[in-house]
Amino acid sequence: MLNFEFYNPTRIVFGQGRYNDLDRLIPPHARVLVLFGGESARKNGTLDMVYQGLGKRHVESFGGIEPNPTYETLMKAVEQVRANRLDYLLAVGGGSVIDGTKFVAAAVFASGDPWEILLSHGANVKQALPFGTVLTLPATGSEMNSGSVITRSDIKAKLFFTNACVFPQFSLLDPTRSYSLPPRQLANGIVDAYTHVMEQYLTYPVNALVQDRFAEGLLSTLIEIGPRVLANPQDYDLQANFMWTATLALNGLIGAGVPQDWATHMIGHELTALYGLDHAQTLAIVLPAMLNERKADKRVKLMQYAERVWGLKEGSEEARIDAAITRTREFFESLGVQTRLSGYGIDAEAIPPVLKQLESHGMVHLGEHRSVDLDVSRKVLEACL
Numbered sequence: 001m002l003n004f005e006f007y008n009p010t011r012i013v014f015g016q017g018r019y020n021d022l023d024r025l026i027p028p029h030a031r032v033l034v035l036f037g038g039e040s041a042r043k044n045g046t047l048d049m050v051y052q053g054l055g056k057r058h059v060e061s062f063g064g065i066e067p068n069p070t071y072e073t074l075m076k077a078v079e080q081v082r083a084n085r086l087d088y089l090l091a092v093g094g095g096s097v098i099d100g101t102k103f104v105a106a107a108v109f110a111s112g113d114p115w116e117i118l119l120s121h122g123a124n125v126k127q128a129l130p131f132g133t134v135l136t137l138p139a140t141g142s143e144m145n146s147g148s149v150i151t152r153s154d155i156k157a158k159l160f161f162t163n164a165c166v167f168p169q170f171s172l173l174d175p176t177r178s179y180s181l182p183p184r185q186l187a188n189g190i191v192d193a194y195t196h197v198m199e200q201y202l203t204y205p206v207n208a209l210v211q212d213r214f215a216e217g218l219l220s221t222l223i224e225i226g227p228r229v230l231a232n233p234q235d236y237d238l239q240a241n242f243m244w245t246a247t248l249a250l251n252g253l254i255g256a257g258v259p260q261d262w263a264t265h266m267i268g269h270e271l272t273a274l275y276g277l278d279h280a281q282t283l284a285i286v287l288p289a290m291l292n293e294r295k296a297d298k299r300v301k302l303m304q305y306a307e308r309v310w311g312l313k314e315g316s317e318e319a320r321i322d323a324a325i326t327r328t329r330e331f332f333e334s335l336g337v338q339t340r341l342s343g344y345g346i347d348a349e350a351i352p353p354v355l356k357q358l359e360s361h362g363m364v365h366l367g368e369h370r371s372v373d374l375d376v377s378r379k380v381l382e383a384c385l
C-alpha cells in the first residue's frame with residue numbers, strides 16, 4: 001500500500017425530510033446565501049423546505065448556476081456575498097451547484113483574479129467561507145470531497161481545483177430529493193460514480209486489499225441497482241443506496257493508499273468544454289477506449305476486475321480482459337448513455353482541438369504512470385469515434 005494521509009471533515013446527515021436539522025447545522029446568526037441551479041429545486045419543493053429549515057436567519061438567494069458552472073455566473077454570486085456581507089453558503093443541487101459554491105467560497109477571499117484558483121488547481125487557497133450542501137443528484141461525490149470543476153466560457157476552459165478549505169461542513173442527503181430526476185441525469189449519475197471508482201481502482205496492484213474490495217463492492221452495487229433505479233426512480237431504498245454509493249465513490253476513502261488514474265476525466269473535461277457534452281457522456285465514451293488502449297499497463301487489475309466484478313473466469317487472459325471492457329461499454333449503453341463520439345454527432349475533426357486544449361492545460365503526462373501523453377490521448381480519441 002502507498003503512504004497516505006486521509007482527512008474528511010464533512011458531516012453526513014442522511015435520510016428523508018431532515019430540513020429542521022439545518023437549524024442545528026448552521027450557526028444561528030449566520031447571514032446565509034442559498035445557491036441553486038435552474039428550476040428543479042424550486043419545482044420539486046426542495047427550496048421551500050430549505051428556507052423553512054433556515055428559520056429566522058438572514059437568508060438571500062442566488063439562482064441560475066448552470067450545469068458545468070461558469071466563472072462568469074459565479075462571480076456575480078461573489079459580488080453579492082461581498083456586497084451584503086454574507087458569511088455562510090448553502091448549495092442546493094447537484095455537482096454543478098456544489099462545485100460552484102466551493103468556488104464562490106474560495107473566490108470571496110481572492111485578492112487578484114479568482115480564475116487563478118483554477119490555474120493553480122487550488123494550491124494557493126488559504127481560506128474559504130464555510131458552507132453546507134443539500135444534494136439533489138447522486139453523481140459527483142462533490143458533497144463529501146474538496147474538489148470543484150469550473151468552466152470559463154470565454155476561453156472554453158474547464159479546469160479543476162482542490163483544497164481542504166472547500167470540504168462542505170455538512171451535507172444533507174435526502175434520497176427523496178432525487179425522485180424527480182429525469183432518466184438522462186440518473187443515468188449520468190450512475191456512469192459518473194462508476195467511472196470515479198474505476199479511476200481509483202483500475203490502475204496497478206499495490207496490495208491494498210480493503211480499498212480493492214470496497215471499490216469492487218461499489219461497482220457491483222452500481223451494476224445491480226443502476227437499471228432498477230432508472231426503472232423505479234421513486235423507490236426509496238434504491239435511491240438511498242444509489243446516493244450513498246455515489247458519495248462513497250469519491251470521498252477519498254477508496255483512493256487512499258492506491259495509485260490513481262484520472263486520464264479519462266481530464267480528456268472528458270475538454271470534450272465538455274469544446275462540444276458541450278454532459279460530463280458523464282464524455283466518460284462513457286472515453287473510459288472503454290482508454291482501458292483498451294492501456295490494456296498492457298493495466299493487465300493485472302483488468303484481470304481482477306473481470307473476475308470479481310463481472311464473474312469472468314473462463315478463457316484466455318486476453319479474452320477475459322476484452323470481455324470485461326465490452327461489459328463495461330454495454331452497461332453504460334444499457335442505461336441509455338451512448339459510448340461513441342459518433343453517437344453525439346462528433347467526428348474525427350474534433351480530435352485536434354481536444355489535443356490542443358490538453359496541451360495548453362498541461363495535460364500531457366496523465367494517468368497512474370504519467371504515460372498518457374498527447375500521442376496516447378490521440379489514439380484513445382480515435383478509438384472513441
Ligand code: NZQ
Binds near residue numbers: 139140
Ligand atoms: O439546474 P437545475 O434546474 O437544478 O437542473 C439540474 C441540471 O440541469 C438537474 N437536476 C439536479 N437535481 C435534480 C435535477 N432535475 C430534477 N430533479 C432533481 N432532483 O440536473 C442537471 C444536471 O445537474 P448537474 O449538477 O450539472 O449534474 P452533476 O451532479 O452530474 O454535476 C456535474 C458537474 O460536476 C462536475 C462535472 O464536471 C460537472 O461540471 N464534477 C465534479 C466533481 C467533484 N466536485 O468532485 C467530480 C466529477 O468528476 C465531475 O467532474
Ligand code: ZN
Binds near residue numbers: 195196265
Ligand atoms: Zn466525474
